[in-house]
Amino acid sequence: MARREATIGSRVGLHARPAAIFVQASAAAGVPVKVGKPDGKLVDARSMLGVLALGARNGDTVVLEAEGDGAEAALDSLVALLQQDHDEPAAADA
Amino acid sequence: MPDLATALSGIAVSPGTGAGPVFCLAPPPALPAQDGPVDDLTAEASRAVAALEQVAADLERRAATATSTAADVLQAQALMARDPVLAESVAGRVLEGAGAPWAVDAALREQQAVFTDLGGYLGERAADLDDIRARAVAVLLGLAMPGVPSPGVPFVLVADDLAPADTAQLDRSQVRALVTARGGPTSHTAILARALGIPAVVCCRGILDLADGTSVLVDGTTGQVRQIREDEVAGAQAEADAARLAQAAVAGPGRTADGHPVKLLRNVGSVEDLAGTAGDESFEGVGLFRSEFLYLGRTSAPSAQEQEAAYVEMFEAMGGAKIVLRTLDAGADKPLPFLDMEAEDNPALGVRGLRVARRRPEVLADQLGAVARAAERTGADVWVMAPMVSTVEEAAAFAEQVHALGLPRAGVMVEVPAAALQAARILEVVDFLSIGTNDLSQYTLATDRMNGELADLLDPWQPALLQLLAMCAAAGREAGKSVSICGEAAADPLLAPVLVGMGITSLSMSAASLPAVRAAMATRTLESCENLARLALAARDATSARAAVAERSA
Secondary structure: OEEEEEEOOOOOOOOHHHHHHHHHHHHOOOOOEEEEOOOOOOEEOOOHHHHHHOOOOOOOEEEEEEOOOOHHHHHHHHHHHHHOOOOOOOOOOO | OOOHHHEEEOEEEEOOEEEEEEEEOOOOOOOOOOOOOOOOHHHHHHHHHHHHHHHHHHHHHHHHHOOHHHHHHHHHHHHHHOOHHHHHHHHHHHHOOOOHHHHHHHHHHHHHHHHHHHOHHHHHHHHHHHHHHHHHHHHHHOOOOOOOOOOOOOEEEEEOOOOHHHHOOOOOOOEEEEEEOOOOOOOHHHHHHHHHOOOEEEOOOOHHHOOOOOEEEEEOOOOEEEEOOHHHHHHHHHHHHHHHHHHHHOOOOOEOOOOOEOEEEEEEOOHHHHOOOOOOOOOOEEEEEEHHHHOOOOOOOOOHHHHHHHHHHHHHOOOOOEEEEEOOOOEOOOOOHHHOOOOOOOHHHOOEHHHHHHHOHHHHHHHHHHHHHHHHHHOOOEEEEEOOOOOHHHHHHHHHHHHHOOOOEEEEEEOOHHHHHOHHHHHHHOOEEEEOHHHHHHHHOOOOOOOHHHHHHHOOOOHHHHHHHHHHHHHHHHHOOEEEEOOHHHHOOOHHHHHHHHOOOEEEEOHHHHHHHHHHHHOOOHHHHHHHHHHHHHOOOHHHHHHHHHHHHO
């Protein structure tokens, strides 16, 4: 079992566009991936509804788990993805 | 005076006015009363999942032809419709005996309840699920997909709430304004209406009571929706169109009707945001350059050389115009991996902005060093300010550090009420102030910026916020130093003259908001701005402040 932690890098959190990018990458990962809050239940990382319902905000830590061939590499790339900022520039964030 | 019985009001989310008959979004399909017996459970389950897939494919098709903002939203919604866990839940319900439309309906309602309970951003996404449910049920019942009406004349679109699929392909020439009964400032209706330039009002109670065809005038700047006579529509719309054209025609540096200069600057995040400014006579500079772009997604700090090169590129693109650089604004609420900040229980009140320099002074020192070298190499007019300053000592230490590097202009952002209350003393040690009204509202009204439910408390017209702004402006006048605003308040064409009347010297906003503010300034003398400021400050609540200024401005 491979396991990683990631800090959400997108400013709006794991919502909307950042969530869509993550869910699509998880579906393409080649191994089943689960994601969740460190103290909560893990959900299927391909599930947009499950990922959104985590309500993970910018700066929150999430846990990723996967099993099988290529699980380590798949998780490394998903962690990198989560830690990037995928938001559009905010209109005014002062 | 509008008849109060025929005037409704909501939250203004996309500026401008539009007039026309209202037409309500086609209602969602109703489920038949009886849940009939299903013969082939497996086939029925496949039929249910296929309907969701058809809805997802339809959303993706719309995404392909929509603008980029709308496309992102539709793509996210398509992924919800195609969710494998949702498909399992629907199939499971069919295998337990529910017909496909009922299974889809129940599974999505359950998910919707989860989102609604979670509230905030997810509460607003509940409308996306409602839309998927209505579409999938329509597919299964062989009905037309619910959606935007096409009455054949330009109209005002009314809905309980709009889903991205409804708003993404709105025809700007047919839809003059949007009004929804629900929704908040971060709802799709708000985001997309602004992107499309359609005036919009959300959270407008009573709007659904108007019969289709009733004529209204929608003011997306004040949030008012007023019933008008049918024969008044053409005139009101012509006025709105003329106002839009007149705004676009006002060019040149910002100034009042009597020539008092008000610098109108841009908020930018990278050199790409300066595209098209070379040779633009209206471009006066940058009032907020967010310097975070260099640090995002990094696990180690960018080198001094890399920082210097990036700033040189940015400063050269300014073409001699002023640029106000905000030093790194990060912290527990906006974490950057290389800073390795530990999580905090209350990040908005924790180690963020300038406070990070208490722990990692070298990060700020390196950044200021790179800025100073780039400024020297390019000869650009660079002003530097620190975010999240709360005390005079913090301001003095920052200014001393900036000046020691040979940078002549050091300022601070006013985002914390403590800094606003101390504005006069802070101005004794710095060269300028820039007020971030979004954070200043959040801290003054003790309201999380992400909480749509409390949006009214974050209204920039709140008397407490206006008072703090007036204090800063008065301190600036007294000291003869520049006090600018770079939050959302600066972009409100009704509020901008009030701010200038208080003594604010420059306003900074996104490029899209500039024309309306430039035009608003050009039609008023400084004296009338001062009168508007007195009116706004005399009001006891946000709504009456806005209404008093709107009435006098008309």
